[in-house]
Amino acid sequence: MPGEALGVAEAARDREIAGLVVSWFEGAARPLAWRTDLGTSPVPRDPYTCLVAEAMSQQTQITRVEAYLERFLERFPSVAALARADEVDVLALWSGLGYYRRARNLHAAARVIAEQFDGRVPEDVAELRRLPGVGSYTAGAVASIVFHRRAPLVDANVQRVLQRLDAHEATGKEASAWAWERAGGLLDALGSAEKLPAYARLNEGLMELGATICLPMPAQARCGSCPLAGHCLARAKGLVGVIPRPKGVSVKKRLVCAVVVVIDAGGRVLVEQRAESGMWSKMWQAPTLECAKRPTQQQVAEFAVMKSADGARLVRAGGFVHQTTHRTIRFVVFAVRAVACRRKGGAGRKWVQPGALQGLGISTAARRAIEMGVGAFGYPGPPGRAS
DNA sequence: AACACGGGGCC
DNA sequence: GGCCCAGTGTT
Numbered sequence: 568m569p570g571e572a573l574g575v576a577e578a579a580r581d582r583e584i585a586g587l588v589v590s591w592f593e594g595a596a597r598p599l600a601w602r603t604d605l606g607t608s609p610v611p612r613d614p615y616t617c618l619v620a621e622a623m624s625q626q627t628q629i630t631r632v633e634a635y636l637e638r639f640l641e642r643f644p645s646v647a648a649l650a651r652a653d654e655v656d657v658l659a660l661w662s663g664l665g666y667y668r669r670a671r672n673l674h675a676a677a678r679v680i681a682e683q684f685d686g687r688v689p690e691d692v693a694e695l696r697r698l699p700g701v702g703s704y705t706a707g708a709v710a711s712i713v714f715h716r717r718a719p720l721v722d723a724n725v726q727r728v729l730q731r732l733d734a735h736e737a738t739g740k741e742a743s744a745w746a747w748e749r750a751g752g753l754l755d756a757l758g759s760a761e762k763l764p765a766y767a768r769l770n771e772g773l774m775e776l777g778a779t780i781c782l783p784m785p786a787q788a789r790c791g792s793c794p795l796a797g798h799c800l801a802r803a804k805g806l807v808g809v810i811p812r813p814k815g816v817s818v819k820k821r822l823v824c825a826v827v828v829v830i831d832a833g834g835r836v837l838v839e840q841r842a843e844s845g846m847w848s849k850m851w852q853a854p855t856l857e858c859a860k861r862p863t864q865q866q867v868a869e870f871a872v873m874k875s876a877d878g879a880r881l882v883r884a885g886g887f888v889h890q891t892t893h894r895t896i897r898f899v900v901f902a903v904r905a906v907a908c909r910r911k912g913g914a915g916r917k918w919v920q921p922g923a924l925q926g927l928g929i930s931t932a933a934r935r936a937i938e939m940g941v942g943a944f945g946y947p948g949p950p951g952r953a954s
Numbered sequence: 955a956a957c958a959c960g961g962g963g964c965c
Numbered sequence: 966g967g968c969c970c971a972g973t974g975t976t
Contacts, residue, residue, distance in 0.1 A: 621971070624972090626969095665959080667959085699974090783970085784968075847960085
């Protein structure tokens, strides 16, 4: 039980486990762009780079992050650069990555760092937690991995690895509290001679183990390659399949989005900014009618006239299904020429060339719908987005 | 404590 | 088609 005094045998087990994870990680770490302190010519990690990488990594598989990170750092190479950026430009570089609130939080965090921390990423957990979008995991990650503090961290990987290691079957809040205690206990088991860098190695090693060896689906778990196999109680007891316990299936909400892609004589497309709350908040899209059921042709036509101030005929451009974690959205896409172009841009709406969509904060689904609508009139899609 | 929040990769 | 992911903030 973490938090209580360890017996001699438990303490010895923890020391062995901690050492095994550290040495395994040093040999098995995937070469990620921001892991600059590993390999033959190690360079200390850049705090700002790691903060951005951690924000992008939340609820996102790490291999998807690198391309986004590179573009982001090229455009906003420092806290100061990000702090003075316009939000629209920040969202544009996040476009396609999802969970867009992370981008707004990171932007706000840069401003807090600039104004309250003299432009330097804070080094300890309590201060890091004051940054928007930095929760217990991210604070622990930056404090330990960048600044070598004794700060535990628990993400989905660590949660699973530790619960399997000790065959701990709890769920929910209890499991979380247990894992944080356990992660801290393992940090304390590290040998004092190598403590500073080892905190980072152990934390990152536990995550790496979960991401590459101790995989969620029991059929995929590569226990034969696991450095902790000899210590793993779930493996010994045959509990790998039930830790963590499979989640109940949640019903996805189904809805229909009728998208009207209004195209003016210059080939520009009308886009509007979504509301402040809800999904894709403040992201741009072509005018979209959201319904529980498929709207009638008449409803779409009225909506199109309202948006384009134009009586031109609708062209059916196509459709697709977009899945998110909680919804199944049927997109039905129409195109219409705004011959007279009476609708002007204004607050929350503007006309853009399809090629300029990449400069906007726009969801994957909205981008796809616009490309479909533009394609219906034979315009080429923006470069690099062939589908 | 439960829910909202994206999107792609994997089986 | 279902499950998952280097979580956080809100209700």
